[in-house]
Amino acid sequence: MTGTADKTTVDLPMIDTVITEVPEPRHPFGLRGVGESPIVPLVALANAVHAATGVRVTRLPMSSGAILDALNNRE
DSSP states (O other), X not given: OOSOOOOOGGGSOOOOOOOOOOOOTTSTTXXXXXXXXXXXXXXXXXXXXXXXXXXXXOSSOOOHHHHHHHHHTOO
């Protein structure tokens, strides 16, 4: 496509933030987790390790030692 520009943050509409405080009944202080990291990056990392080494690491933490152990115990 020629003549089209990529979208940037300037092209996005303004976002109005609305804070709604609803206590979490399962937490003793009513707290909720905000900004907790999702599990998706771990899956992507596991797939990257598998693509690079040919071994599947299925336990956390996926440290360099765990990857080395998986490589040494490969069948």
